[in-house]
Amino acid sequence: MTVADLQPAGDAYRPPTDVAARDIMDLAFGLIRVLDDEGMAHGPWIPNLSRDTLVEILGTMFTTRAYDARMMKAQRQGKTSFSMRSRGEEAIGATTAKVMGPDDMCFPTYRQASYLIGRGQDPLVMMNQVYGNAADLNRGTQISGMYTAADLGFFSISGNLATQMPQAVGWAMAAKAKGEPTAALGFVGDGSTAEGDMHAALTFASTYRPPVILAIVNNQYAISTDEEVARGSAQTFAQRGIGYGLPSLRVDGNDVLAIHSATSWARDRALDGHGPTVIEFVTYRASAHSSSDDPTRYRPEDEFDEFPLGDPIKRLRLHLQHLGYTNDQANELDTTIRVMIEAKNDEAEAIGTINTGERPPLSKTFELVYETMPAHLVRQQKQAGLQ
Amino acid sequence: MTATETATENAETARELTYVGAFNEGIKQLMREDEDIFVAGEDVGIQGGVFGSFSGLADEFGERRAVDTPIAEQAIVGLGIGAAVAGLRPVVDLMFMDFIMVAMDQIANQAAKLKYMFGGKAELPLTITTNGGAGLSAAAQHSQSLEAFLCHVPGLKVVMPSSPHDLKGLLVACVRDNNPTILVKNKAMLGVTGPVPEELYEIPLGVGAKVREGTDVTIVAYSRMVSESMKAAERLADEGINCEIIDPRTVQPLDTDIIVESAKKTNRVVVVHEAVRFGGLGAEIAAQVQEEAFDYLDAPVARVAAPFSPIPFSPGLEGHYVPNAKRIAAGIRETLGRPAPGA
Ligand SMILES: Cc1ncc(C[n+]2csc(CCOP(=O)(O)OP(=O)(O)O)c2C)c(N)n1
Ligand SMILES: [Mg+2]
Numbered sequence: 001m002t003v004a005d006l007q008p009a010g011d012a013y014r015p016p017t018d019v020a021a022r023d024i025m026d027l028a029f030g031l032i033r034v035l036d037d038e039g040m041a042h043g044p045w046i047p048n049l050s051r052d053t054l055v056e057i058l059g060t061m062f063t064t065r066a067y068d069a070r071m072m073k074a075q076r077q078g079k080t081s082f083s084m085r086s087r088g089e090e091a092i093g094a095t096t097a098k099v100m101g102p103d104d105m106c107f108p109t110y111r112q113a114s115y116l117i118g119r120g121q122d123p124l125v126m127m128n129q130v131y132g133n134a135a136d137l138n139r140g141t142q143i144s145g146m147y148t149a150a151d152l153g154f155f156s157i158s159g160n161l162a163t164q165m166p167q168a169v170g171w172a173m174a175a176k177a178k179g180e181p182t183a184a185l186g187f188v189g190d191g192s193t194a195e196g197d198m199h200a201a202l203t204f205a206s207t208y209r210p211p212v213i214l215a216i217v218n219n220q221y222a223i224s225t226d227e228e229v230a231r232g233s234a235q236t237f238a239q240r241g242i243g244y245g246l247p248s249l250r251v252d253g254n255d256v257l258a259i260h261s262a263t264s265w266a267r268d269r270a271l272d273g274h275g276p277t278v279i280e281f282v283t284y285r286a287s288a289h290s291s292s293d294d295p296t297r298y299r300p301e302d303e304f305d306e307f308p309l310g311d312p313i314k315r316l317r318l319h320l321q322h323l324g325y326t327n328d329q330a331n332e333l334d335t336t337i338r339v340m341i342e343a344k345n346d347e348a349e350a351i352g353t354i355n356t357g358e359r360p361p362l363s364k365t366f367e368l369v370y371e372t373m374p375a376h377l378v379r380q381q382k383q384a385g386l387q
Numbered sequence: 388m389t390a391t392e393t394a395t396e397n398a399e400t401a402r403e404l405t406y407v408g409a410f411n412e413g414i415k416q417l418m419r420e421d422e423d424i425f426v427a428g429e430d431v432g433i434q435g436g437v438f439g440s441f442s443g444l445a446d447e448f449g450e451r452r453a454v455d456t457p458i459a460e461q462a463i464v465g466l467g468i469g470a471a472v473a474g475l476r477p478v479v480d481l482m483f484m485d486f487i488m489v490a491m492d493q494i495a496n497q498a499a500k501l502k503y504m505f506g507g508k509a510e511l512p513l514t515i516t517t518n519g520g521a522g523l524s525a526a527a528q529h530s531q532s533l534e535a536f537l538c539h540v541p542g543l544k545v546v547m548p549s550s551p552h553d554l555k556g557l558l559v560a561c562v563r564d565n566n567p568t569i570l571v572k573n574k575a576m577l578g579v580t581g582p583v584p585e586e587l588y589e590i591p592l593g594v595g596a597k598v599r600e601g602t603d604v605t606i607v608a609y610s611r612m613v614s615e616s617m618k619a620a621e622r623l624a625d626e627g628i629n630c631e632i633i634d635p636r637t638v639q640p641l642d643t644d645i646i647v648e649s650a651k652k653t654n655r656v657v658v659v660h661e662a663v664r665f666g667g668l669g670a671e672i673a674a675q676v677q678e679e680a681f682d683y684l685d686a687p688v689a690r691v692a693a694p695f696s697p698i699p700f701s702p703g704l705e706g707h708y709v710p711n712a713k714r715i716a717a718g719i720r721e722t723l724g725r726p727a728p729g730a
Contacts, residue, residue, distance in 0.1 A: 081524035081702070132701035140701030143526035159528035160485065161458060194457030195489070222458055224434035230457045298433045354524065359703040369696045376665065380694045384707065 006308055009033040009252075010042025014261075017269035021247045028238035028248040031282065034257035037310075039318030047261040051323045053098065054316065055333070057118070057256055060094035061313050062334045064114040066341040067123050068287075071130050071145070074345070075291045079353035080130050082144045088254075088286030088304060089219050090114040091312030092187075095259040096215070099267055100153065100185055105171050107155045107164035107186040110145055111217060111285075115187075119152040124344045132360065133352030140360035141368060161192040165201035165214060172210035172270075183211040183270040185263075190237055191222020194230040202278070206244040211270030213263065214241070214278045217253065219285035220307075224298040241278030253281030254312035257319070282309060362386055401552075401582035409551035409583045410440050410516075410572065413558040414478065416587045418448055421476060424562060427454035428463055428480030428516075437482055438518060438577055460486050464493035464515060468501065471513040471567075478562060484519030484571055485531050498567040499542030514561045515569045519547075520611055520661055521709045522575035527697035530574075530705075532610075532662035537569055538639040538671070544568040544592050545639040549613035551581040553636055556590030564592060573611040595642035597649070601631030604719055605649040607672055608659040609635055616659055618712035623719060626728055630719065638668055646672060647679040654685040657718050661709055664692035691718040 007030040015024050034041050068085035075083035086093070089111060097118025100106060106115055117123065125137065129147055132140035138148065148156035155171075158164055168186030175182045188198055193216055205212055216237045220227050231237060241248030247269070251262045259281065266277035284307040288295045295301075304311075317330045351357055363386040366377055373381070404412065418424045425448075426441055432455035435442030444453035456463050460481055467479035481487055487494060494515070501509045521530035537545045544566055548554040554572065561568035598613060599606075599620055608616040613634045620630035633649050635642050650656045656676050658669035669690035676688050691710045699705050720727060 081700075132704075136701075138700075140704050141527065141697070141699045143524075143529065143700045146526075159526065160489070191458045194459040194462075196459060196461055222429075223437065224430045225432075225455050229455055232457070292437070297435075354702050360701060362704055362707050365696045365699045365704055365708065366694065377695050384694065 007031040007033060009036040012043065012045065014044035014265070017265055017272060018274045019247060021242060021245050024247055025242055028242055028250055029236055031250050031252055032258050032262055033252040033255050034261065035255045035315055035319055039315060039322055041257055041319065045258055045261040047257055047264065049257070049260060051320070051325060054256065054320060054323070055325060057094050057098060058313070058316050058320065058330065059333055059337065060097070060114055060118040061090040061316070062337045063117050063123065063341065064090045064094065065313065066338045067117070067126070068113065070341050070345050071127070072291060074130065074353070078355070079349065080132070080144045081354060083130070083291040084110050084145050084289070085287040086111045086113055088311060089217060089283040091256050091259055091316070092217060092253050092281050092283060094118045095256050096185060096263045099260055099263040101182060103153065103180070103182045105153050105155060105168070105182070105184050107168040107171070107184060108157055109164070109187050109189055109192070109217070110157050111189065111219070112187055113145070113147070116147055116149060116152065116154050119149070119154060121149055121152055123341060124348055127345060127348035128351060131348055131351070131353040133348065134358040134360050135351045136360055139364040139368070141365060162188055162195035162197040164188070165198050166204060168214070169201050169204045169208070169210060169212050172212035173208050176210045181271055183213065183267050185213045185215060187215050187217055189222060190216060190218040190220070190227040191225065191230050193237060193240065202240065202244040202246065205276040206246055209275035212276045213266045213270065214276060216240075216278070216280045217283060218280055219283050221285050221289070221299070223289045223293060236280060238278060238280035246276050246278050248278040248280070250280045250282065252309055253283035254309040254315060256312065256316045283312070284309065286311075398582075400585040402585065403580045404551050404583040405577065406551045406554055406572065406579045406581075407439055407577040409555040410558055411442055412583070413555040413587070414441065415444065415447065417559060417562050418444070418452065420587065423474065423476045424478060425452040425454065425475060426478045426480060427456050427466060429456060429458055429482050431455060431480050436480065438574070440516070440572070441480070460489035461493050464490040464498065467513045467515065468493060468498050468511065471511045472501070472509055476512045476562060478514045478516060481515060481517040483529050484517045484533055485528050487517060487533060487537070491536070494537070494543070494569075495540045499540045502566070503542060510565045511567050512565045513567045515567070517569065517571055518574045519571045520573040520575050521698050521705060522611070524700055524702045524705060525574075526700035530698040532660065534571060534638055535662055535667050538668060542567065543639060544637065546570045546592065546637050547610040548572070548636060549610055549634050551579065551583045553590060555583055556588050557592070557636060559587055559589045560592045563589065568592070571610070576611050579614075590636065592637045593640040593642055594637070595633055595635040595645040597631065597645065598634050599630060599632035601629040601653065603629045603653055604631070604655040604657060604722060605646070605653045606630055606632045606657050606659060606715070606719070607635065607646055608632060609638060610661065612659045612661060612710060615710065615712045616715055619715035619719065622712065622716050626725070628719065628723060628725065641672070643675050643679065647676060650676050650680045651683045654683050655722050656684070656688045657691060657715070657722050658688065659691045659710055659715055659718075661693060663695050664690050665695050667692050686722050686724075689718050689722045691715050
């Protein structure tokens with residue numbers, strides 16, 4: 001775990017959105033922060049956000065944390081095969097979901113459940129997917145936690161890393177070609193930046209300058225390996241963008257205000273025709289990589305407590321207190337959400353889990369392969385007694 | 388030398404080991420014997436691999452010989468090729484077989500062809516290890532059996548062991564081979580136990596094994612489908628059907644002789660694999676059997692394999708998708724023109 005030089009909150013300057021990459025290179029090496037350790041907001045990156053919006057973002061983070069914990073419990077109970085949490089990094093999805101427009105498209109990784117929840121997805125819909133039950137919109141075809149929600153601007157999550165980044169660039173190129181005022185937001189993990197797809201995405205973004213935000217979520221780990229394995233000799237991940245001539249920001253990923261402001265800056269830039277932005281969000285993966293992982297094999301158990309950027313939920317709560325939203329109010333919200341998650345989970349389990357309830361129809365696994373089933377597939381479907 | 392012979396030969400030192408334990412023991416013994424061997428891949432160092440295959444290597448051999456790489460499969464295979472040409476004996480790991488697709492240019496256009504393109508002057512003692520197969524509810528992108536892609540490329544050797552014993556012996560052969568080899572472990576078998584001799588032993592590549600002697604029908608199966616075929620054979624024995632099972636063990640190069648010999652004896656062949664049926668190895672094996680033993684066949688060569696769809700997540704659906712003993716038995720009854728029991 002390394003969080004190079006911690007720049008104090010409010011210290012980083014805010015350039016105009018039409019700035020050239022070479023004029024803001026230092027922003028790729030510093031850290032854009034708004035909230036200080038006492039929860040006070042500072043500097044030119046303070047976004048113009050109402051208290052209500054901040055409380056909504058807090059609610060999304062509470063929901064995600066409770067949801068993730070509940071689904072991990074379900075995995076331990078054998079009710080689903082696999083589970084991944086985003087504890088410690090909920091702020092990134094929860095906040096960017098509020099920045100992106102209704103017709104924008106997010107190309108997520110498996111660690112952005114908070115984006116989907118922030119876009120208004122009903123946790124029940126997500127639970128049905130995790131349980132692969134009869135109400136699952138994916139009809140039991142896609143692995144637990146790899147959601148898709150076209151209507152909410154949430155591209156289908158890939159289990160194979162970094163493929164979404166060139167796709168985000170392609171989506172943005174199409175938006176530009178069609179003259180639509182929309183932008184794409186692609187997320188990739190620190191470890192996955194090593195994939196060729198990521199570097200190709202940067203090249204294409206650099207060449208075609210489409211309205212895309214390439215967001216690197218540096219949560220310090222790629223399964224068991226420290227972020228420095230992929231970062232190599234570079235000082236930061238944001239620095240990658242500079243080589244491609246792209247404006248690149250390094251942002252405190254546990255600071256809701258900084259995330260909101262930096263993402264809005266990049267989106268404004270994209271919509272004004274100034275092209276792509278690279279953003280590194282610095283955060284911490286507080287839980288295991290997945291339900292199959294045991295982090296005590298490779299990192300100290302109390303490391304999260306030492307993480308200099310803290311816990312995004314605690315930090316936003318502290319800030320809200322300065323705005324008159326009390327700790328008691330926050331606790332009440334948290335409790336209401338936990339109760340809601342339990343109730344939704346009861347509802348989902350009543351429909352079915354991976355081994356209880358009515359199964360999604362087997363015929364769908366044949367029907368979903370092509371738009372029109374080729375003859376040999378029709379034959380197989382018949383042989384399987386499904387038609 | 389067949390698997391049975393090797394096992395008997397080493398029976399005295401055999402203990403029960405898991406499939407993944409046999410791999411782990413084999414790679415450690417190989418690395419003790421030959422300093423040029425190193426492993427590289429995602430999470431193979433400090434963690435010892437996400438499935439524990441490389442457990443303890445970093446401790447015993449240091450980080451120089453158990454290398455945690457960045458996540459870039461094409462570069463992992465590429466570094467293996469470079470290091471092999473430079474005279475080392477790399478074992479590079481691709482966590483899931485599905486991820487070979489990311490590295491396919493390095494595998495198919497480079498590793499497979501270097502000897503040929505260097506006019507024979509390059510040697511490529513490169514081993515690629517990976518984990519394939521379904522059954523863990525890991526869905527479309529983490530469950531595939533993609534061996535047909537690999538077998539189609541001249542220059543590669545592809546190995547799919549069906550037991551802890553074979554895994555260790557074939558690993559040794561792969562690592563010692565001077566051609567690029569791809570060893571595909573089966574994920575659903577990692578905890579399966581079986582007798583494994585303690586010392587290093589080698590099972591030659593390209594040599595199949597008769598794992599069950601029979602007279603009525605030949606089942607050709609590899610990897611996890613061997614144990615499913617065994618179960619099917621036991622069921623069918625109760626119905627008076629006596630199955631012979633051939634495990635080619637190496638699917639490229641394929642031991643056609645052992646399959647054809649068995650076909651000539653039983654006159655019926657059923658090929659079983661987890662991969663989708665269309666364009667799978669079953670098609671190749673069926674074609675070779677009819678080329679070599681057409682006059683001996685009493686029925687068309689049958690195939691029991693997966694339908695032409697991605698692998699579903701829900702265990703209920705996956706159970707229907709992946710061939711199992713029940714479906715194998717049904718395929719054999721059909722080939723023999725026998726009714727299902729109770730039918
Ligand atoms: C092409 C490919 N290679 C490897 C993997 C296995 N894998 C899954 S997640 C992961 C680590 C990713 O780390 P990072 O990008 O930092 O994301 P994080 O899990 O930390 O959010 C690996 C190696 C994969 N799914 N796909
Ligand atoms: Mg990471």
